[in-house]
Amino acid sequence: MGVMVRGRTTAWAAALCLVAGAPGAAYAEGAAPGPLPTYRAADGAKAVEGTSSTADAPKIEAGNAYQDTLGPGERVYRLVLGKDDSDVYVSAVVRPAAGAKVSGGDGIEVEIMTTAGSSCEDSAGRANFGYDAYPIGAAGVRWGREDANCAPAGVYYAKVTRTSAKGYDQSPWPLEITVQREPGRGAGAPTTAPSAWPSGAPALPGTEAAPRSGGTGFNDARALGAGVWRDEMRPGQTRFYRVPVDWGQQLGLGAELAAARMTKTYGSASGGLTVALYNPYRSLISDKDTSYDGKQAGITLEKTPPVAYENRFARDRDVRPVSLAGWYYVAVTMGAKVADFTEDATPVPLTLRLDVAGTPAKGPAYKESPAPGGFGVGDEDRAAAREGLTAPEAAEAAGRHSAMRVVAGAGFGTGTVLLLVLGCWTLLGRRRGRGPTAV
Structure with missing residues (x-):
């Protein structure tokens, strides 16, 4: 009986390992990339x-x-x-x-x-x-x-x-x-726009970059925190990322395209690099574009106002959307015309520099929790940013943790399963570490 239990437990844990390794498939070394990945629609969309x-x-x-x-x-x-x-x-x-x-x-x-x-x-x-x-x-x-x-x-x-x-x-x-x-606000919530806030260019970090591969859209955007992150892009591609920004915090970001492998002596694409920032309900906050000549291009967006409920009462359309804590989305696009003078099969290094300034503040009083609506920043969100998880990956991780609790509660084979799952997480981390070319 004990042998059968161990066999079932090991097989089940191995299946978990396959699930853990499924996201983050990478191109084989030296292989030409296929078509650009398509936008991932929302799971369960009607x-x-x-x-x-x-x-x-x-x-x-x-x-x-x-x-x-x-x-x-x-x-x-x-x-x-x-x-x-x-x-x-x-x-x-x-x-x-x-x-x-x-x-x-x-x-x-x-x-x-x-x-x-x-x-x-x-x-x-x-x-x-x-x-x-x-x-x-x-x-x-x-x-x-x-x-x-x-x-x-x-x-x-x-x-x-x-x-x-x-x-x-x-x-x-x-x-x-x-x-x-x-949800509606409780007593004591602000009702007038802020009179002033710290603005201007952000102080972006200059540390070594860590690999994070962006998603295809809002639904599989890769989670990032403050720091420097490395990805790769091809002409015509848009990469999506998400950043948890809490009440009282400001987000500053910059994006850089490094040198490409040129197919012509000279070339330039207007709008070769575009960066857009969206709030937790997918409303555009700001966007900016610049030309790219295959050598170097960079964009820095002004840091957002501190996230505050009262920003929604402002007349400035760049301030009004920054009125909710939650996931803020960054979309980076490399212009399709870059392919006219660069080698499409060789992705171009993309560097993202993120600064999340300010200590998280207490949010306004709501009549009920805003979390079911997709608002607010919790411990799970901060953990997802540290691990670099997309929303689907975070949901899978939560399911695995729940399953582990069930196994641990059963009182058998726990050590074996824990070792196997930890091994899966190590494998997944390594694959994500190679992630710039992942799709």
Whole structure:
């Protein structure tokens, strides 16, 4: 009987090891890379088909993600909201096909409306493309307490609009919608915008870089903390990262592309490097681009204001989104035109420098926990940043830890399983350490 138990335990632990080693597959040494990885959609996203008018608009609910397609024009979705002072955020992310032709005026907008057709106050969020087509996101907001017209319980509509100039890509693109709810605040929460905050260029670290391979989108963004991180990019690729930023903290970041292997004596791509920063509900905070000549390019974004609830009352659109603690997302894009003068098969080194300044402060008083809505920074988030885990990897790790507790509680084979799982974690760490070319 004991032999059978040990065999089952060892086999089960070996299966865990396969799961642990699954993420982070790397290109074989010297092998030519294949197609660029595609955007990873949200796990469990529900198929939905928005309408061109409010009639028969499909219902979307907080806590869920949805998949649709979006051509130039509008898609409308229905929200049924309660009178609970909560703020509700509807984000939309579009994923153009590789090589899609876009203009600087092309983009998306999300707006929340009443049944009377009026826009909720300060509800609209917008994002535009630069020189290339890459995933972009925008978010609309229903302010549950500050906007008297949109505070009552009842039906509202989220309108997602895609603008596309004549002569540019008109085909439908995959659309991902997420709905997040921030609970109403309790007594004593601030109600006016801050008068001033420390701003300007961040003091970025200059330590040795550690490898971290970025994700394909918001759903598998690689977790980072303060420090210097190394990745690799190919023309036309966008890498996503996530950083936990708590109440009272400021995020500063810089991105650098090193020298590429040139195929021409000279070349230059406008928008060869683009960096975008999003808040926890996928609203664009700021973005910046610069040209790249195959030798060196760098971008530094101004550090954010300290994360504060009262920032949502500011008139400055760069300040208003920095009003929630949680995961902030960094998207880095290498322009597709870089392939015109560099060797596509040889990835270019990317260096990210991150500074998270300030001591975590106490958050505002909420009527209930904001964590179910995806807001706040907990110990698990800090651990994920230290380990460099994506959200799916963090969920898998939590499942393994839970399973280990079950095995330990059973009182048999625990030592064997622990040794095997620790070995798996070592293997996974080594693979992640080689991660710059992982997809």
